[in-house]
Amino acid sequence: MFQAFARIICAADDKLLVLDTAPTGHTVLLLDATGAYHREVIQQMDRTATRSITPVMQLQDPKRTQVLIVTRAETTPVLAATRLQADLRRAGIEPWAWIINGSLAAAAPEAPLLRQRAAGERREINRIAHRHAARYAVLPWLRDEPVGTQSLRALVGPAPMRSSALTA
Secondary structure: OHHHHHHHHHHHOOOOOOOOOOOOOHHHHHHHHHHHHHHHHHHHHOOOOOOOOOHHHHHHOOOOOOOEEEEOOOHHHHHHHHHHHHHHHHOOOOOOEEEEEEEHHHHOOOOHHHHHHHHHHHHHHHHHHHHHOOOEEEEEOOOOOOOOHHHHHHHOOOOOOEOOOOOO
16 A cells, blocks of 8 residues: 555656545654665665655655645544644644635524534634644535535635634
8 A cells, every 4th residue: 555655646746636544644654664664775775875755755845745634623623633733743744734624614504503513613713723724724514515626616715725713
């Protein structure tokens, strides 16, 4: 699996690559370990070897990679996302932005129960904005799943990244 993952990252070049991982950074840390092993093997084979570039090194390069953390505005998913961010940072990868997906708060519900849940989401969104993310976007809960290029483009307004938190 690691070889396939490495091939995909190395071949991505100017392409958009979406990597959906488990909610921890252990996959990235394991890749870094395999990269260290690879560099050691190369050095043992040829002491004059040129600098090798591992998949993790490519992920660490902000000119090549922009990592987006996607979460829901709920306590447990936000906690998992903050742990992922910490794992990524330990691997030398700085997340570019957070995406808060399926937000009731952004959908502005009218039903009392949904408004109460939206208030809880606002607390999580504010926590993300003030403690974890330099950039973030909030996508509302949608009736229909956005499928295809046209539907995804409809989600993006003139300024998709928000730099300030929602108010309660």
